[in-house]
Amino acid sequence: MSAADVPAGDTALGIAAAVRSGTRSAVEVVEEHLTAIAARDGELNAFNLVTADQARQAALAIDERVAAGEDPGPLAGVPVALKDNLCTRGVPTTCSSRILEGWRPPYDATVVERLVAAGAVVVGKTNLDEFAMGSSTENSAFGPTRNPHDPSRVPGGSSGGSAAAVAAGFAPVSLGSDTGGSIRQPAALCGVVGVKPTYGAVSRYGLVAFASSLDQVGPFARTVADAAAVLEVIGGHDPRDSTSIPRPAPSLVAELEAGVQGLRVGLVTELCEGEGIEPGVAARVDDAAAALEAAGATVDKVSVPAAVHGLSAYYLIAPAEASSNLARYDGVRYGLRVDAPTTGEMYDRTRTEGFGAEVKRRIMLGTYALSAGYYEAFYGKAQKVRTLIIRDFEAAYEQFDVLLSPTSPTTAFPLGAKTADPLAMYMNDVCTVPSSLAGHPAISVPFGTDESGLPVGVQVMAPALGEPVMFRVAAALEAAAPGRG
Amino acid sequence: MARMAHITRDDVAHVARLARLQLTDEELDTFTDQLARVLDHARDVEALDLADVPPTSHPYPLRNVMRPDEVRPSLDRDEVLAAAPAAEDGQFRVPPVLGEAP
Numbered sequence: 002m003s004a005a006d007v008p009a010g011d012t013a014l015g016i017a018a019a020v021r022s023g024t025r026s027a028v029e030v031v032e033e034h035l036t037a038i039a040a041r042d043g044e045l046n047a048f049n050l051v052t053a054d055q056a057r058q059a060a061l062a063i064d065e066r067v068a069a070g071e072d073p074g075p076l077a078g079v080p081v082a083l084k085d086n087l088c089t090r091g092v093p094t095t096c097s098s099r100i101l102e103g104w105r106p107p108y109d110a111t112v113v114e115r116l117v118a119a120g121a122v123v124v125g126k127t128n129l130d131e132f133a134m135g136s137s138t139e140n141s142a143f144g145p146t147r148n149p150h151d152p153s154r155v156p157g158g159s160s161g162g163s164a165a166a167v168a169a170g171f172a173p174v175s176l177g178s179d180t181g182g183s184i185r186q187p188a189a190l191c192g193v194v195g196v197k198p199t200y201g202a203v204s205r206y207g208l209v210a211f212a213s214s215l216d217q218v219g220p221f222a223r224t225v226a227d228a229a230a231v232l233e234v235i236g237g238h239d240p241r242d243s244t245s246i247p248r249p250a251p252s253l254v255a256e257l258e259a260g261v262q263g264l265r266v267g268l269v270t271e272l273c274e275g276e277g278i279e280p281g282v283a284a285r286v287d288d289a290a291a292a293l294e295a296a297g298a299t300v301d302k303v304s305v306p307a308a309v310h311g312l313s314a315y316y317l318i319a320p321a322e323a324s325s326n327l328a329r330y331d332g333v334r335y336g337l338r339v340d341a342p343t344t345g346e347m348y349d350r351t352r353t354e355g356f357g358a359e360v361k362r363r364i365m366l367g368t369y370a371l372s373a374g375y376y377e378a379f380y381g382k383a384q385k386v387r388t389l390i391i392r393d394f395e396a397a398y399e400q401f402d403v404l405l406s407p408t409s410p411t412t413a414f415p416l417g418a419k420t421a422d423p424l425a426m427y428m429n430d431v432c433t434v435p436s437s438l439a440g441h442p443a444i445s446v447p448f449g450t451d452e453s454g455l456p457v458g459v460q461v462m463a464p465a466l467g468e469p470v471m472f473r474v475a476a477a478l479e480a481a482a483p484g485r486g
Numbered sequence: 487m488a489r490m491a492h493i494t495r496d497d498v499a500h501v502a503r504l505a506r507l508q509l510t511d512e513e514l515d516t517f518t519d520q521l522a523r524v525l526d527h528a529r530d531v532e533a534l535d536l537a538d539v540p541p542t543s544h545p546y547p548l549r550n551v552m553r554p555d556e557v558r559p560s561l562d563r564d565e566v567l568a569a570a571p572a573a574e575d576g577q578f579r580v581p582p583v584l585g586e587a588p
Contacts, residue, residue, distance in 0.1 A: 107565045200545045214544045243551040244544075313528040324505060331506075333578050338571035344583045353508040361507055366521055368501040369493060382531050384541030389534070391542060424523050440545025465546070 006484060013079045013173040013227040014254075017120065020078030023067050027060035027078030031122050034080040038124070038171045045147045047156075047165040049085045049095055051125040056080070059122045074120035076234060081116055082166040082175035085126035086133055087218070088207035089113055096209050097141035098131045100355030101336040110207025111242070112176060112218050112235040119234045124172055127162030131357045132327065133183055133211045135159050136429035139420055140359040147416070148191060150455060154413040157187030157429075160221070164191040167221045174231050175221045180212050181315050182409075182433025184219045185445040189408035189458025192447045194228045194475070195221050197433075199465050200440030201246040203232070204239030212322035213244075215315075215437050225446065225475045229253035232468070246466075256469045257476040261296050264474065267303035267401035269462075272432045275309070277410045281451030286407050289448045289459040292481035293405075293474065303397050303404065307389035308435040314390070315434040316427055317370045317383035323360075324367030330355060362423060387438045394439050398464045403474050406432050408445035408458035436462045446475045449483035493522050 019025035088106035130140040138146040138161025149169040160177025164187035177184040179197035188195025196219040220231035236250030332338035332351035339350035370379035445458035463471035572579040
């Protein structure tokens with residue numbers, strides 16, 4: 002399904018308009034989506050938890066407010082699915098890990114508060130690679146999520162549940178988190194829109210931390226306009242996140258019609274012609290560039306030389322930060338405790354039984370990269386490479402307004418294809434990690450399919466706080482995408 | 487300039503202890519092989535001349551972020567303790583920290 006094929010009444014903006022005007026009830030909308038979930042989530046496993054009763058109550062409250070002449074907000078009655086690493090007060094938040102099974106957070110993440118305040122209706126918590134570490138949603142303690150386009154294939158990851166939920170029509174929009182590509186890559190593999198905002202543009206308060214200098218929350222949607230509408234609601238300064246940029250959320254939906262006339266688009270050589278890019282993916286990126294040119298943009302190749310080192314730097318920095326962040330899971334304050342005669346043994350047994358293999362791998366990789374004697378060689382060097390990547394992007398953005406690349410080197414691969422080879426799995430992130438390391442925004446837009454009919458995503462990157470121009474280009478790509486009816 | 491060494495089985499056992507993870511012999515073998523391959527891949531950065539490049543620890547130029555020192559509600563203690571594996575007298579309860587259980 003191409004984003005542009007979505008009937009207007011099924012989009013978040015279409016639903017909100019109908020609910021606000023009283024022509025459609027929020028209760029009816031939520032029941033339709035709960036029915037879709039009941040019919041197919043047994044097969045796909047997109048959700049760790051469906052909060053059907055709370056969703057019905059929330060929808061009823063929205064309808065009562067409309068009946069009373071109130072406006073419940075810009076996302077009135079819009080069903081939304083939340084990645085299960087976003088804290089929801091009183092509702093289990095597991096990170097798809099045994100170590101947090103059964104934990105009910107005592108507070109809501111800021112993004113959850115803002116969605117609910119805008120009238121959105123939470124329908125459930127979605128599956129992920131444990132603690133957001135993975136690119137296929139196979140590293141989940143609750144079993145893998147499957148791709149709605151072909152259930153024998155992965156949905157991508159780590160936000161695979163949120164991507165699959167939107168692609169399957171379980172919710173028009175969802176939230177994920179992106180540390181090195183965990184929103185964009187599953188969006189590409191599931192044929193939906195996925196946005197990683199500028200670092201600091203969206204509050205991380207209540208997002209369970211993986212790698213704090215990289216983590217960002219962002220939306221999935223079937224249309225670019227819906228993704229823009231959700232980002233307008235969740236974005237903007239939050240005093241509870243000290244890394245939150247002190248400015249309001251930008252206006253995005255109003256930008257979408259501005260077109261791309263005169264914009265300069267750079268095709269990043271290192272990410273378009275790199276090793277492992279499937280021909281069917283590369284061909285769609287070329288088509289996308291041609292479509293932007295036809296719409297009035299100028300397109301040229303550009304080199305971002307340090308981008309080739311992005312994967313190496315990322316897989317030292319992110320595990321290093323993770324090893325520190327995940328030290329908090331010790332069986333003392335929340336989640337799993339495996340009893341033992343002493344506190345030290347309790348720590349060991351709790352962490353050994355509570356974490357899955359990939360989380361252990363990353364914790365050990367990070368602990369090693371930070372350990373005495375290796376810090377300079379690994380972590381220190383990776384931080385310097387990060388500087389080089391930022392400099393190279395700055396040079397590229399002197400010549401170009403946005404940059405273009407594949408989102409993922411491949412389309413959706415079969416379940417189990419890469420689980421025995423962590424390095425092969427990490428290669429999925431080669432096109433997405435450079436902008437993560439730079440803290441820049443990027444969006445994946447569905448743009449046709451490969452020769453097997455599997456969705457391809459094109460990535461549009463922009464400089465820090467460049468979301469408005471990034472969304473203009475995304476809207477132009479969506480309008481030109483193959484399959485538009 | 488420090489060179490990247492090849493990670494050994496002993497190194498993996500050491501970091502597992504530091505990270506409070508217990509590994510079986512089989513896991514030690516598997517993880518050593520897998521971590522070595524990831525670290526080998528990271529050797530591409532070794533060839534770069536980075537002597538004059540400053541490190542980036544954070545993508546956004548941050549200074550200390552201050553807020554007014556005002557009293558306001560924090561999380562409810564009973565609610566937080568209710569989520570703990572064990573609590574007693576308003577505190578988290580843990581097994582003995584030193585030595586054997588009484």
